[in-house]
Amino acid sequence: MMDENVSATIRDVARLAGVSIATVSRALNARDGVKANTKKAVLEAVEKLGYNRNEVARSLKFRQTRTIGIIAPELSNIFFMEVIEALERCLAPKGYSMIITSSYDSVEEEKRKLQILIERNVDGMVVMPSGAEGDHFLSKALANIPLILVDRRIKNLRVDSVETDNRFGVHKMIQALKNEGFHRIGFIGGDPSIHTAGERLNGYLEAMSLYGLRIEEQFVLHRGAMTQANGRGLLQQALSLPDHPHAFFIANDSMHLGATIHAIENLDANELSKLVFASFDYLSYAPLLKFCHYAVSQQFEQIGEEVATLLLQRLGGNWEGFPKRVMLQPEIKVIVASGGIPFEETSKTSSIDEILQVEKTF
Amino acid sequence: MMDENVSATIRDVARLAGVSIATVSRALNARDGVKANTKKAVLEAVEKLGYNRNEVARSLKFRQTRTIGIIAPELSNIFFMEVIEALERCLAPKGYSMIITSSYDSVEEEKRKLQILIERNVDGMVVMPSGAEGDHFLSKALANIPLILVDRRIKNLRVDSVETDNRFGVHKMIQALKNEGFHRIGFIGGDPSIHTAGERLNGYLEAMSLYGLRIEEQFVLHRGAMTQANGRGLLQQALSLPDHPHAFFIANDSMHLGATIHAIENLDANELSKLVFASFDYLSYAPLLKFCHYAVSQQFEQIGEEVATLLLQRLGGNWEGFPKRVMLQPEIKVIVASGGIPFEETSKTSSIDEILQVEKTF
DNA sequence: CTGAAAGCGCTAACAT
DNA sequence: ATGTTAGCGCTTTCAG
Numbered sequence: 229m230m231d232e233n234v235s236a237t238i239r240d241v242a243r244l245a246g247v248s249i250a251t252v253s254r255a256l257n258a259r260d261g262v263k264a265n266t267k268k269a270v271l272e273a274v275e276k277l278g279y280n281r282n283e284v285a286r287s288l289k290f291r292q293t294r295t296i297g298i299i300a301p302e303l304s305n306i307f308f309m310e311v312i313e314a315l316e317r318c319l320a321p322k323g324y325s326m327i328i329t330s331s332y333d334s335v336e337e338e339k340r341k342l343q344i345l346i347e348r349n350v351d352g353m354v355v356m357p358s359g360a361e362g363d364h365f366l367s368k369a370l371a372n373i374p375l376i377l378v379d380r381r382i383k384n385l386r387v388d389s390v391e392t393d394n395r396f397g398v399h400k401m402i403q404a405l406k407n408e409g410f411h412r413i414g415f416i417g418g419d420p421s422i423h424t425a426g427e428r429l430n431g432y433l434e435a436m437s438l439y440g441l442r443i444e445e446q447f448v449l450h451r452g453a454m455t456q457a458n459g460r461g462l463l464q465q466a467l468s469l470p471d472h473p474h475a476f477f478i479a480n481d482s483m484h485l486g487a488t489i490h491a492i493e494n495l496d497a498n499e500l501s502k503l504v505f506a507s508f509d510y511l512s513y514a515p516l517l518k519f520c521h522y523a524v525s526q527q528f529e530q531i532g533e534e535v536a537t538l539l540l541q542r543l544g545g546n547w548e549g550f551p552k553r554v555m556l557q558p559e560i561k562v563i564v565a566s567g568g569i570p571f572e573e574t575s576k577t578s579s580i581d582e583i584l585q586v587e588k589t590f
Numbered sequence: 591m592m593d594e595n596v597s598a599t600i601r602d603v604a605r606l607a608g609v610s611i612a613t614v615s616r617a618l619n620a621r622d623g624v625k626a627n628t629k630k631a632v633l634e635a636v637e638k639l640g641y642n643r644n645e646v647a648r649s650l651k652f653r654q655t656r657t658i659g660i661i662a663p664e665l666s667n668i669f670f671m672e673v674i675e676a677l678e679r680c681l682a683p684k685g686y687s688m689i690i691t692s693s694y695d696s697v698e699e700e701k702r703k704l705q706i707l708i709e710r711n712v713d714g715m716v717v718m719p720s721g722a723e724g725d726h727f728l729s730k731a732l733a734n735i736p737l738i739l740v741d742r743r744i745k746n747l748r749v750d751s752v753e754t755d756n757r758f759g760v761h762k763m764i765q766a767l768k769n770e771g772f773h774r775i776g777f778i779g780g781d782p783s784i785h786t787a788g789e790r791l792n793g794y795l796e797a798m799s800l801y802g803l804r805i806e807e808q809f810v811l812h813r814g815a816m817t818q819a820n821g822r823g824l825l826q827q828a829l830s831l832p833d834h835p836h837a838f839f840i841a842n843d844s845m846h847l848g849a850t851i852h853a854i855e856n857l858d859a860n861e862l863s864k865l866v867f868a869s870f871d872y873l874s875y876a877p878l879l880k881f882c883h884y885a886v887s888q889q890f891e892q893i894g895e896e897v898a899t900l901l902l903q904r905l906g907g908n909w910e911g912f913p914k915r916v917m918l919q920p921e922i923k924v925i926v927a928s929g930g931i932p933f934e935e936t937s938k939t940s941s942i943d944e945i946l947q948v949e950k951t952f
Numbered sequence: 953c954t955g956a957a958a959g960c961g962c963t964a965a966c967a968t
Numbered sequence: 969a970t971g972t973t974a975g976c977g978c979t980t981t982c983a984g
Contacts, residue, residue, distance in 0.1 A: 247954075266954080466897045613969085648958075
């Protein structure tokens with residue numbers, strides 16, 4: 229009788245079935261010929277003992293864990309989790325599990341989590357980097373572990389990445405606002421040293437000059453994290469200046485939420501009626517963001533699927549085109565109910581790079 | 591020279607440092623006496639080889655993985671992820687990692703994921719059950735793995751659980767609406783076979799009768815999943831009936847969002863001015879839910895911390911009070927800006943059970 | 953078709 | 969203070 233406090237091993241099964249452990253292994257893994265009778269005996273023993281295979285032991289033997297390590301700056305962020313869920317949808321059927329960790333937007337914590345994932349022998353990694361620094365990704369151990377960066381890139385790091393074409397998205401927003409008749413457009417965003425914040429700022433600056441719109445520096449606001457509080461603060465700052473514009477591009481959903489709440493709580497009806505936003509991100513509560521005429525909707529599912537495809541390819545030993553930089557087109561939403569005006573989509577499938585005919589300097 | 595394609599093992603380190611593997615192990619784990627010199631040599635070898643300890647091998651040896659398995663019905667759900675993030679904040683410093691999986695709200699998938707986690711030898715499990723059925727939690731393997739259920743309970747399953755006091759929350763909502771002068775209050779919720787949906791419906795029914803308010807069945811709507819689409823649909827249904835109430839309790843944030851969007855898009859100013867909601871959940875976009883006078887705000891952090899504390903306790907072999915049922919008081923929000931009226935909090939700390947003086951029948 | 957034995961990387965007696 | 973060795977649970981040659 230086995231110890232009740234410890235789960236049964238292949239040995240217990242072998243003993244009960246009256247065969248060797250090798251036979252049990254073969255029977256369980258449908259390897260080469262095992263007589264139907266013995267197989268049946270093994271299966272019965274398994275059933276009786278409630279035996280479960282020990283993946284840890286298999287991992288040690290195979291030197292692979294069928295585990296993917298994930299590092300995200302936050303877990304309580306719908307954007308990251310939508311991507312991760314799409315990822316799991318692709319990876320789970322292939323037998324992969326995910327160890328998901330948070331870097332809490334700290335490079336230090338990111339390093340720590342990276343080390344943990346390495347020690348846990350993950351077969352691959354997906355990282356949404358928390359900062360622009362990434363020396364820790366040069367770690368020797370990473371030479372053997374496929375790594376894919378998502379959403380934010382890290383300069384000078386030659387590694388696979390998947391991201392949304394931020395500049396393209398912003399470009400379309402400016403185009404749409406201009407099309408609606410706005411020539412003065414403010415910018416509300418975050419510290420440009422964060423990859424996405426920087427790309428969206430650059431996209432804004434590029435698009436403004438491309439369309440011959442004047443950039444008024446005092447209304448180009450990019451400070452701190454892209455949070456709800458900063459969205460409130462920056463809109464307030466912009467509106468406190470004399471002769472401010474009424475149209476703004478806002479760099480993400482949290483800032484957009486903050487700006488909208490600020491407006492509702494502080495502006496009079498006349499001011500409210502003039503306010504117009506275009507912004508990045510389109511989430512479940514988008515219909516409540518009433519000043520929003522246009523939005524860039526990132527395709528979470530698609531991002532997740534692209535990451536999974538690329539990762540699976542690398543895991544399979546295919547290093548074709550490394551380092552690959554996958555740039556995904558976001559969907560452009562026109563919110564007609566709020567006052568958005570549909571526009572001819574002249575360049576729907578071309579990236580901002582193609583539009584500007586700028587050479588990629590990656 | 592070691593093979594460049596495979597990471598260094600303790601053996602490689604031993605060879606390079608000119609010592610035995612046992613010494614390397616001792617040096618690395620700060621076990622009993624190792625001469626400062628040898629330790630230095632070992633550390634140098636580690637550095638030179640880029641050695642990382644192999645947690646898989648340690649797990650096999652120790653028969654514990656320092657891994658917690660998590661099953662959530664969705665990963666792209668802010669409620670679950672807030673709880674999980676709080677959990678990680680407590681567990682990570684203790685050296686635990688989390689394998690996070692999604693059951694996609696399917697009992698079948700939940701079973702599959704449960705099996706995977708068992709095979710991966712997780713030390714403990716945290717499950718947000720996807721259904722009311724839970725025979726699979728009776729699995730023999732689970733006898734050795736601490737399991738904590740969160741948010742939703744499963745009937746007849748004797749296991750630790752942590753949840754929000756749903757009935758208390760609803761009770762306060764009804765009390766607040768009555769206090770504001772509403773005597774007719776509709777209910778918009780989900781299929782009561784889901785634990786939370788059922789509890790919130792029961793809470794509504796209890797509170798209505800406790801306060802002597804008439805329950806009008808045609809305005810007590812509980813169908814399907816608690817989704818945005820169903821929130822829209824059920825409010826529409828209620829408002830299409832003659833002589834409908836203007837106050838509604840809505841059972842969660844998605845339905846609340848749907849109901850609000852339906853109202854904004856379809857009602858005239860007169861109708862809008864009369865509409866009043868009280869609801870479960872208070873998330874980042876709560877200020878935009880303009881008909882909401884009162885809300886029950888679940889304390890994600892606290893839930894996560896309670897789960898972590900209990901889990902850590904079980905992991906430490908302390909089975910005191912098993913099965914423990916932790917019932918957490920939500921925070922009651924009065925949204926004065928929308929028209930909510932603060933009320934004397936006579937029974938802030940008492941649970942619905944105490945208020946009703948009902949015996950717990952768990 | 954089945955069994956014996958080696959070994960995945962590590963730790964911990966047990967020696968020395 | 970350090971080395972030798974058994975063994976965690978499994979898969980897989982290699983024999984029979």
